[in-house]
Amino acid sequence: MSSTEHSGGAVAKPSNWNLPNAITVVRILLAPVFFVMLLVDNGADGGLRWAAAVLFILAIATDGIDGHIARSRNLVTDLGKLLDPIADKVLTGAALVGLSILAELPWWVTIVILVREVGITVWRFVQLSDRVIPASRGGKLKTLAQSVAISLALLPFPNLLGDWVNWVNAVFMAIALVLTVVTGIDYIVQDRRLNRSPKRTA
Known part of the structure; x- marks a missing residue:
């Protein structure tokens, strides 16, 4: 019998105190650090702006790392x-608010995205007593699109390459916005279908 099994043959649940979860917590803690770095020099394209952009990219990239570790080592909790x-x-919200404060992103875009994100998060907490709702494939694609769009917006490329980069940034941000709204609606639709379906009895 392996060490992950009990005498009854059931597989033991992995502890919440594991490396993937620790990486996730670090990502949350880095959000305020990134936010301060972004705003402290009023968004100028100096060293702090580059450092803030790189920190965001590194922090958001760990999303794939902790997920891979959790799945490959059976540490999913x-x-x-x-x-x-x-x-x-938390990371994307900090970036969006920071960019809007710096007048580099319209506030309505930030508000639409944050309303969707906060709403889905609250809904997940409400459902905790019944089930844990993981991110869907559409939700993960939305997060990827947001990450790319925000990373492009944070990097001060327009000052180096010209204003055409702003058009590229706008296209990616529009894609991220559409995916954010569509996946938010999809979560609600799927939940209503699940609630309407007859419950199975043992």
């Missing part, structure tokens, strides 16, 4: 399923 999307939302 309900806590991780809950914290992982929250970490992404």
Whole structure:
């Protein structure tokens, strides 16, 4: 019998205190550091702006790392399923608010995205007593699109390459915005279908 099994043959659940969850928590803690670095020099294209952009990219990239470790080492936990999307939302939310404060992103875009993200997060917490809702494939694609769009917006490329980069940034941000709204609606539709379906009895 392996060390992960009990005498009854059931597989033991992995502990919440594991490396993937620790990486996720670090990602959450890095959000305020990134936010201060972004705003402290009023968004100038100096060293702090570059450092803030790189920190965001590195922090958001760990989303794939902790997920890979959790799956490959059988360390997937309900806590991780809950914290992982929250970490992404905290990071992207900090970036969006920071960019809007710096007048580099319209506030309405930030508000639409944050309303969707906060709404889905609250809904997940409400459903905790019944089930843990992991990020869907569409949700993960949305997060990827947001990450790319925000990374392009954070990097001060227009000052180096010209204003045409702003058009590229706008296209990626529009894609991220559309995916954010569509996947938010999809979550609600799928939940209503699940609630309407007859419950199975043992």
